Amino acid sequence: MIIKLALRNILRNGRRSAITLTVIVFGAVGLILFGGYKTRTFFALRESTIHGRIGHMQIFKEGYAKSQSQKPLDHALDDAAAIRKEIERDPRVKMTAAQITLMGLVSNGDKSETFIATAVEPPKDRAMNNQRTTAGSDLPDNEPDTVLVGKGLAESMHVKPGDYLTIMTTTTTGSLNAMDVRVAGIFMTGVKEFDERAIKMPIAGAQQLLQTKKIEKLLVFLNNTDDTAAAHQAISAHVHGIEIKEWSELAPFYHQVVALYNGIFGFLGIIVFAIVVFSVANTILMSVFERTREIGTLMAMGTTRGRLRAMFVAEGVGIGVLGGVLGLAIGALLALLINKGNVMLPPPPGYTVGYRLQIMLQPPVLIAAFLVSFVTATISSIVPALKASRMKIVDALGHI
């Protein structure tokens, strides 16, 4: 009877209930769309960070993090091949990729610029799919003296595919070394500051330049990001003399974005919460005032104050459930339409390319949106319910 009464009383003043439901639906839709956008952004940023740059884990020589070396590759992996073999036995591991990072000067004969080079294994690097080659081709497999040049650096140096550059750096023994390289292509990552200094070269070329056979680190790529902790544990148990860092430790930007978005999402949630609370409380409070005599009658017939409270809270619950369900349906529909709509967003700060607006409909977001609607509507019915249950019967019966 409580539920029946609650539903009928919600429908009793249809227009007012509709306005309240609209507020709740707007709130739920807002939470779903922003939450879905946030989830999608986190997911995309995480996966692009992992697959494009840092891998799920990075393997260094033990003591790498604490080393204060002045020379390149002082703390490098000596026997990378054996370590790779052991790591790649784990079925969760998709691949490993060797990398060296080096810095130096690049010159076209007329002009020199500083560069930061990432030395990679070309086939593995192509599999990472972390860049867009805007001119020329990717790094060839067996040509150590080729490079890809970042778009900003290429513009600065006035080079195009097929041109030659000279790169110079300090070797592992501390002397200077230089080599001429052919520009195979121009690439961009979208991060302007990086593209103005970036060079990518084959690891064989970097080893030749640095005069070493060592590598700085191994990037480990897994089939599933969720397996990171388990794979970390397994590798630690089987391979000794190494230091492992997970992607989470190597991606401060990801965590900054997550913190920023969570702050915004939390603030938005508080605003939605406040709007829904006031709206539903107003609706039910109006209903209490209008039904004062009815409340008196119910109490006169022996309805306990607890049951009366339950009746009004049930109305809040009813409005919350209805609003939440409608909000979920409309929010999900809008998310699908947006995802199909191919809406492009402008580049974020520090980036040069925009990205497609996508809403990821994950259960946690949907559940959170529903719970916010449901819980806030329920909470906001408590004060009116208490007010109704504290009425004096005679006064309520005499109310006009």
Added chain:
Amino acid sequence: MPSNDVIALTGVNKTYPLGRLRVRALTDVNLTIGRGDFIALAGPSGSGKTTLLNLIGCLDKPDAKPDDGRIAVDGVDITRIPLHRLAALRRNTLGFVFQTFNLIPVLTAYENVEYPLLLQNVPRRDRDARVRRWLDETGIGKQAKQRPDQLSGGQRQRVAIARAMVSEPKLVLADEPTANLDSDTAAHILDLLAEINTRTGCTFVFSTHDPSLIARAERVVRIRDGRIEARQQTADSGQQVREESAVGCLLSAVQEVA
């Protein structure tokens, strides 16, 4: 209290705050009402009859207490029991019929009558039988699925009577039950109440100005200025009440207690 009394008031005094003063609503009221009685509380406006009815019905403020005295309803001293037991007493022992019917507008006639039985946790089958029986007995069975706004005033009061009777109360309190009805409808309602009283033995107590209702009462309790003035049978009460009504407003000043 003798077992034959449904209500016993002994030395009841009741005052209400009015601004910085207190007004006396009832003064030294002593009254017993027996089982099966059909009683009218008569008196001019402000005389205290509604206060008396509210006290008997355990409706008067949360604690339902008079300032002094004792009120026993079906043998229970209502001045000494907690709030939840008052609610239980109203639920199980009392029925109410209001001047403005006070049906729950979102419920059908059937559901309105069913409501007190839901409070008593009566099983569905028994509930259904009792609801249908009382809807039929009050002549409203065909309107069972209609909501109050689809019913006439007389039909609404019949639903209210069915609702009051369905829980098989020992006492029905009716506050001006015919005041919002035309004379023909009021007469039919009175016939119905009298017939139920005779058949079920349930006690009925009315507060009323209506001479026709007073004329139908077995006993009339007259209240003036918060005091029970006289108790008499209905022989010539109709004329007397008409006179009271004419001058009632002028004479019904409540006493202020210093």
